[in-house]
Amino acid sequence: MDVAQELEDVLEALTLIQKEVNKLKTASVSGQALRNRVKDTYKRWLPVAGVLEAGEIVDTAQLQDVQRAWMALAKLTNSPSPKKAYKPLLKTIVTKTESELLHTFIKGSAIQTIGNSLRKLVQPISDANLLKYLDESIRCAETNCIRASVVLAWCAVAYMIHKKLTSLGITTVNAEFAKMKADKGLMFRTFTRDYVFSSAADVQEAPDAHLILVCRFLTYLDDTQYKHLKGALDLRNGCGHPTGYQPDPVKLQAYYADITQLVLLNPTFT
Amino acid sequence: MLEKLKADFDAIIELVKMAPPALQEMAFKMILEQWFIANTAAKPAGAATAPVGAATHGSIPETVKPFLTANGITTDILEKVFHPTGPGAQLLASVIPGNGKASKLVSLSLLLCVRQALESGGFTCTLKDLREMAVHYDCYDSPNFSKNLKANKNYYKPREKGADLELSGPGLKKAGEIIKSIAAGE
Numbered sequence: 443m444d445v446a447q448e449l450e451d452v453l454e455a456l457t458l459i460q461k462e463v464n465k466l467k468t469a470s471v472s473g474q475a476l477r478n479r480v481k482d483t484y485k486r487w488l489p490v491a492g493v494l495e496a497g498e499i500v501d502t503a504q505l506q507d508v509q510r511a512w513m514a515l516a517k518l519t520n521s522p523s524p525k526k527a528y529k530p531l532l533k534t535i536v537t538k539t540e541s542e543l544l545h546t547f548i549k550g551s552a553i554q555t556i557g558n559s560l561r562k563l564v565q566p567i568s569d570a571n572l573l574k575y576l577d578e579s580i581r582c583a584e585t586n587c588i589r590a591s592v593v594l595a596w597c598a599v600a601y602m603i604h605k606k607l608t609s610l611g612i613t614t615v616n617a618e619f620a621k622m623k624a625d626k627g628l629m630f631r632t633f634t635r636d637y638v639f640s641s642a643a644d645v646q647e648a649p650d651a652h653l654i655l656v657c658r659f660l661t662y663l664d665d666t667q668y669k670h671l672k673g674a675l676d677l678r679n680g681c682g683h684p685t686g687y688q689p690d691p692v693k694l695q696a697y698y699a700d701i702t703q704l705v706l707l708n709p710t711f712t
Numbered sequence: 713m714l715e716k717l718k719a720d721f722d723a724i725i726e727l728v729k730m731a732p733p734a735l736q737e738m739a740f741k742m743i744l745e746q747w748f749i750a751n752t753a754a755k756p757a758g759a760a761t762a763p764v765g766a767a768t769h770g771s772i773p774e775t776v777k778p779f780l781t782a783n784g785i786t787t788d789i790l791e792k793v794f795h796p797t798g799p800g801a802q803l804l805a806s807v808i809p810g811n812g813k814a815s816k817l818v819s820l821s822l823l824l825c826v827r828q829a830l831e832s833g834g835f836t837c838t839l840k841d842l843r844e845m846a847v848h849y850d851c852y853d854s855p856n857f858s859k860n861l862k863a864n865k866n867y868y869k870p871r872e873k874g875a876d877l878e879l880s881g882p883g884l885k886k887a888g889e890i891i892k893s894i895a896a897g898e
Contacts (some may be wrong), residue, residue: 446843447839447874449854450857450858452852454855454858493792540854548843549844551840560888691844692844692845692848693848697795699795700795703800
């Protein structure tokens with residue numbers, strides 16, 4: 443069963459019923475045809491509710507709220523009942539089905555398939571050190587821990603950047619940071635830090651924002667690539683610190699697409 | 713580099729001599745120009761100009777190229793809407809063009825079809841993807857989802873209810889217009 447499609451159909455039928463009930467000039471809903479349409483829609487809802495109940499995507503309490511409203515609505519259809527009894531029930535069912543059930547279901551089903559999409563993106567990567575982080579990140583995504591997934595995937599990016607920079611030799615890295623500090627161009631003039639690294643471990647202590655900036659300075663990234671990598675770092679920082687931001691699976695997939703093509707699979711960094 | 717030029721110079725002169733006398737000067741200039749391009753490609757670290765690893769951008773699938781040409785979409789325009797412009801393409805727009813959820817949903821569906829084409833060559837989009845993206849872009853109007861797609865059915869090839877969307881001729885044209893409007897910042 444295509445649950446999303448079925449829920450949309452139920453909602454479509456219900457909103458039409460809602461409009462007709464609102465338009466009624468009588469105080470009660472007495473017409474048999476309209477009451478039968480409510481009953482028919484309820485019959486369509488029941489199997490969908492069964493599937494939702496058997497799954498783990500939607501919250502059981504929210505599902506039960508909707509189910510209770512449906513049962514009350516179905517009971518009203520047994521005999522002519524006041525319009526004012528229909529209205530709040532219809533509103534509750536439509537609103538809750540849409541915001542609490544359908545939207546949650548869509549996001550939840552995206553979570554169920556996100557692992558495959560992400561694995562496809564990282565599939566060409568063979569470096570065991572990177573895969574260690576990425577595999578853990580993807581498993582986080584599959585359990586709806588999107589923020590943890592973002593942070594862990596960035597570990598793979600940081601690993602690649604550290605590896606690339608330290609491969610130049612510490613003296614060269616120090617020299618390039620000094621040159622970048624001296625550069626008064628638009629992109630680098632705000633960089634004012636003095637770095638004197640003495641080991642590869644020291645480089646890891648520098649903020650990632652400075653490390654990716656030096657990658658731009660070294661022309662490992664062009665302006666657009668740098669901008670997107672900076673965006674990915676901002677997302678990582680938003681997820682790694684206490685903020686109210688909660689990215690969704692769509693955002694995570696875009697983040698993965700960026701980090702893989704900008705760094706993880708970029709021949710410049712391998 | 714000067715040493716290498718000295719070493720290669722005789723070979724360059726030999727090549728120039730093979731051209732008709734009237735064209736030798738031009739041939740010399742062209743060969744020398746190419747020699748400099750080839751020998752100065754590896755720039756010293758620190759020069760903040762073009763990237764060294766330019767091969768990271770996705771390549772545009774062959775099946776998408778006629779669509780781009782027909783709609784006057786350059787790589788520059790495409791790069792403002794999708795990143796990368798090949799497999800793994802993601803929609804860059806933070807806002808989907810359109811007035812109201814219905815219009816935005818249709819625009820989104822067309823853009824997702826182009827995104828899929830950049831991925832695999834086919835201008836298609838699953839309803840599952842469309843719903844997920846519509847929730848993300850806040851243009852998902854669940855009771856009217858099917859109705860909105862049906863109201864714009866000329867943009868898609870005929871299909872069964874619940875089946876994937878595939879762009880028709882007018883759909884491709886409209887998708888081209890949307891891409892250009894996003895790139896223009898409209």
